[in-house]
Amino acid sequence: MLGLRKKQRENANKPAVKSVSVALARAKKDLNDYENIPNVSISYNESNPMKIKLVITPNEGFYEGGRFEFDCQIPEEFPNKAPEFHCVPKIYHPNIDLQGHVCLNILRNDWKPTLTLQLVFAGILHLFLQPNPNDPLNKDAANDLAKFPKKFEEHVKESLYGGYVDGEKFDKVKEGYYKKSYYY
Known part of the structure; x- marks a missing residue:
């Protein structure tokens, strides 16, 4: 009994060991294992890898x-719950709505705890290389892409330079100027 009390007193004087959440440990592992993806860059504060900035710079396709830029928030339930992504600039895209929500199957119904952040980053890049009109958040953009591809291309170009599409002003995400074509 005396030995137990002595150990309790000794332990009371030791600093508490801070436990690391499963989500934090997994986020750190995913980020440490991250291998560079062309046209994708990430940044985060090493003391808080639960908030990540993702930048996609497509080198082909409509975009x-x-x-x-995307803000990524890793939830405390990660990896059992998918990370949350928000597109910072307002863009014209079938799979990203005007508020910046992202429609990517692996961030919703197809999420599995075995999926990594690397895979999600690659999936978001893929949305820019091959937008999907069959799973839209922006139905107008999806309709244009599916039925009027030339019109969709013109709308994307107009929006990239900070122009208007159907009365909606978009953020400039591409340098230079765009001269609108009326042939579609």
Whole structure:
């Protein structure tokens, strides 16, 4: 009994060991294992890897030359719950709505705890290389892409340079100027 009390007194004087959440440990592991993806860059504060800035700069497709920033929040339930992404600039995209919500199947119904942040970053890049009109958040953009591809291309170009599409002003994500074509 005396030995137990002595150990309790000794332990009371030791600093408490801070426990690391599963989410934090997994986020750190995913970020440490991250291998560079062309046209994708990430940044985060090493003391808080639960908030990540993702930048996508497609080098081909409709969105070529644009710079698209995303804020990523890793939830405390990660990896059992998918990370949350928000597109910072307002863009014209079938799978990203005007408020910046992202529609990517692996961030919703197809999320599995075995998926990594690397895979999600690559999935978001893929949305810019091959937008999907069959799973839209922006139905107008999806309709244009599916039925009027030339019109969609013109609308994307107009929006990348900070122009208007159907009365909606978009953020400039590409340098230079765009001369609107009326042939579609």
